Amino acid sequence: MKKENLIALGLTEELVSEVMDIYKKDLKGYIPKKRFDEVNDSRKDLEKQIEDKNEQLISFEEKIKSCEEAEKIIKKLQQDNESAKKFYAAKIKDMTITSAIQSKLMNVKYSDLLVDKFDKSILVVNEDGTVSGIDEQLTILKKQYKDLFIIDTKDEELNCQKKSSEGVKNPWSMEHFNLAVKLQV
Known part of the structure; x- marks a missing residue:
């Protein structure tokens, strides 16, 4: 979905912005098709x-049963097969964890540094x-590496509201609105 396509359909800039915001929210957390x-x-x-290893093992068992060798x-x-199963299971687990981590780092600058x-x-x-324990580590990383995380504009608005409730004046809020400034303009 592209902004130009929505404008071509006759939507206003405001509606296009709202649709694009909703679209981005819906896509948040999805793993890219290429990675999947x-x-x-x-x-x-x-x-x-x-x-293939299992078939190889079965074929050897059928061909040579009588001989000690x-x-x-x-x-x-059998030992090789078991070790291969453990190796590939560990590799699949690692790929699953890495993929889950990367999906959590979609809105991060230089996500490769945080992985x-x-x-x-x-x-x-x-x-x-699903992978458990990612969110706890992500919260810690957000505190340690604040500069690498892209701040959502809604989070900034909440921060402004928090600051204004603690005593810092917000010149754009209704209670601190200066009518004299408006008359001069």
């Missing part, structure tokens, strides 16, 4: 490799594929 496809293709590739080969293949600041050993991948 990368993770999904990698996962399929890893599952295919595990499946064959039993050694089978045991070695490494997360302690992945604390994060837990749930059965439904």
Whole structure:
């Protein structure tokens, strides 16, 4: 959706701005299709490799059952298969966590700098594929690296309201409005 397309449909600038704000809010938290496809293709590739190892193991078991050397080969293949399963499961977990972290850092300047600041050993991948513990670490990072986070204009308005309630005058609020200034203009 582009601003020019909405204007061409006959919407006013105000309506276009409101529609674009709603559109941006709706897209917040979505993982980009390119990243989703990368993770999904990698996962399929890893599952295919595990499946190939299992088929290899089964074919060896069927071909060589009687010989002692064959039993050694089978045991070695089973150990290799188990270690490959653990390796690929860890790799899938890491990709899931990294993808979840990147989705949380969509509105951040230089997100690559912050990805490494997360302690992945604390994060837990749930059965439904969600990752627990990211929000807590993100809150800490927002405090430590304020300058890297893009401040939402609504957050700025809330900060102005907080400051004005603490005693700092807000010249644009109704209670501090100066009529003399308006008459001079």
